[in-house]
Amino acid sequence: MNAMPATPPLLDPAVVRPDFPVLAREVHGKPLVYLDSANTGQKPRAVIEAVDAYYSQYNANVARAVHALGEEATTAYEGARDTLAKFLGANSRDELVFTSGTTHAINLVAYSYALPRLQPGDSILVTTMEHHANIVPWQLVCERTGATLKVAPINEAGELLVERFVELLTPDVKLAAFTHVSNVLGTINPVRELAKACRERGIASLIDGSQAAPHLPLDVKSIGCDFYAVTGHKMAGPTGTGVLWARAEHLEAMPPFFGGGDMIRKVRFSGTVFADPPHKFEAGTPNIAGFIGLGAAAEYLSGLGMARIDATEHALLEYATDALKQVPGLRIFGEAAHKAAVISFLIDGVQSHDMATMLDLEGVAVRSGHHCAHPLMDFYGVPATARASMAFYNTREEIDRFVEALTKVRKLLA
Structure with missing residues (x-):
């Protein structure tokens, strides 16, 4: 039998994150959690x-x-x-x-x-x-x-x-x-x-x-x-x-x-x-x-190695998906078998724009809207979603902060 290819070692965020100056800043007095990399990726010092x-x-x-x-x-x-x-x-x-x-x-x-x-x-x-x-x-x-x-x-x-x-x-x-x-x-x-x-x-x-x-x-x-x-x-x-x-x-x-x-x-x-x-x-x-x-x-x-980036982000996706599924009333759009680290979601009774605005006050940056994909929104019968998109420079601790903030926002808005 052919051996399954070995999963490459995951990137260490303690090594990678210092390459990105913006990740050290605060937003509204709280450490930034940047979950909008599908919109635009952050830039390393080398760039x-x-x-x-x-x-x-x-x-x-x-x-x-x-x-x-x-x-x-x-x-x-x-x-x-x-x-x-x-x-x-x-x-x-x-x-x-x-x-x-x-x-x-x-x-x-x-x-x-x-x-x-x-x-x-x-x-x-x-x-x-x-x-x-x-x-x-x-x-x-x-x-x-x-x-x-x-x-x-x-x-x-x-x-x-x-x-x-x-x-x-x-x-x-x-x-x-x-x-x-x-x-x-x-x-x-x-x-x-x-x-x-x-x-x-x-x-x-x-x-x-x-x-x-x-x-x-x-x-x-x-x-x-x-x-x-x-x-x-x-x-x-x-x-x-x-x-x-x-x-x-x-x-x-x-x-x-x-x-x-x-x-x-x-x-x-x-x-x-x-x-x-x-x-x-x-x-x-x-x-x-x-x-x-x-x-x-x-x-x-x-x-860094694209295979290592892929493996690191896949691990973050699995962790975030499991955590978000514990939030009452949350619906994830798109659960394909093969998927990148992007999660579009809604919470019952909460508008995506209101959700993203309140998350920003907690220092968490996500995208809200139709994401330049009106026909796809029509397919799912919604005008917009919120979207959390991760990159190799994100951490599990940031996902925990995101879910904690999301739970707080849900109680305020739902």
């Missing part, structure tokens, strides 16, 4: 220092100057692309397009890949659990082309009905777009299986990896999709950064999405010759400091 070093030591534009500062900036900026290519498991650094985030990346694919190809009668397939960023761009290109949007269903546990998804991959479907990890439910979708089903039918696939990149080991080659998008600020990097990974043949065939400086080889009034990918899609001065910081974030996460 903060990398951004500071750029602005304080070699602030210059990239790919435009031969002086020392310009060369140093370009080396650091393009070095971040190398780091991120390794982090994602790409074949080549040239498969990575720098974007402002997953929303930008999906729009790039929508307008540069899908729009020129779609015709009336064609379809794009998404799932019920998608973020608005993986719904609205497809609706917009469908409106312009006469194509339609198809939706694969989920069950009450928040799991994608894979057989139904595959059944919906009919010849009219030209692209399937689905999340790796749900930002509301924490559901981890079987992306390799989904991408394989698409590939067997000649259908391109795009994966929203925003909630996966900070938490799971990634290898886009083994996943087998055509496009994979990540957001920097969710994976310990600066805001306004992200990456679109795409197969080289797609990037070669796709027209530019933005036009301007640095994405050209030669410009004449009679026409323009564009640069090779990925620079063909990176017009204008980029967020240089941000991408240098994102490279530092990828190095930091890799140094």
Whole structure:
């Protein structure tokens, strides 16, 4: 018999937490308990220092100057692309397009890949659990082309009905777009299986990896999709950064999405010759400091070990789920068998916004609202939920404080 793979050792919060300055602060006179990492991840000193070093030591534009500062900036900026290519498991650094985030990346694919190809009668397939960023761009290109949007269903546990998804991959479907990890439910979708089903039918696939990149080991080659998008600020990097990974043949065939400086080889009034990918899609001065910081974030996460991060967060998820189930009247939305450390919940008789506001007074930061997932809220028949999302820098003691505060809030509001 094959031995089960050993669970990697969990990260020690006493070692990790000092890397994050914000975790030492107080809110309303109480120690901060930050449980909103699905919204944005906190930044380690390595990232903060990398951004500071750029602005304080070699602030210059990239790919435009031969002086020392310009060369140093370009080396650091393009070095971040190398780091991120390794982090994602790409074949080549040239498969990575720098974007402002997953929303930008999906729009790039929508307008540069899908729009020129779609015709009336064609379809794009998404799932019920998608973020608005993986719904609205497809609706917009469908409106312009006469194509339609198809939706694969989920069950009450928040799991994608894979057989139904595959059944919906009919010849009219030209692209399937689905999340790796749900930002509301924490559901981890079987992306390799989904991408394989698409590939067997000649259908391109795009994966929203925003909630996966900070938490799971990634290898886009083994996943087998055509496009994979990540957001920097969710994976310990600066805001306004992200990456679109795409197969080289797609990037070669796709027209530019933005036009301007640095994405050209030669410009004449009679026409323009564009640069090779990925620079063909990176017009204008980029967020240089941000991408240098994102490279530092990828190095930091890799140094901790993504398998260890995954194991640490899974242990926190189990502990928090068991604790929350002891709170009377609390309902958890999404209890998939494979799940990341995200718990959306409501308490009978308590509005999510009121709950989050009162928890904040106890020093506990959670998210409340529709989480940019209106169709998913409609599926569960609720306008909004509260959401506690954990990261490897959280502790069991923080979860205990969260549940204690939640019990207090329930008595006040229910």
